[in-house]
Amino acid sequence: MAHSFAIEKNKAGEYVAKFRYNSELIWWTEGYASKAGARNAIESVLKNGPNAPIHEPE
Secondary structure (H helix, E strand, O other): OOEEEEEEEOOOOOEEEEEEEOOEEEEEOOOEOOHHHHHHHHHHHHHHHHHOOOOOOO
16 A cells, blocks of 8 residues: 555654655654544544645745
């Protein structure tokens, strides 16, 4: 698969949601105290992302 989400622990021991495309890290979230917090971040992107506007400089 060319793209995927992952939940990993950072150096501080917090859970971070990451998005990779062709094995390249595209973005990541802030650290969350629980794995559920990171999963909620992924679910929010999946729910709200398709309708998000695109802002481009003039």
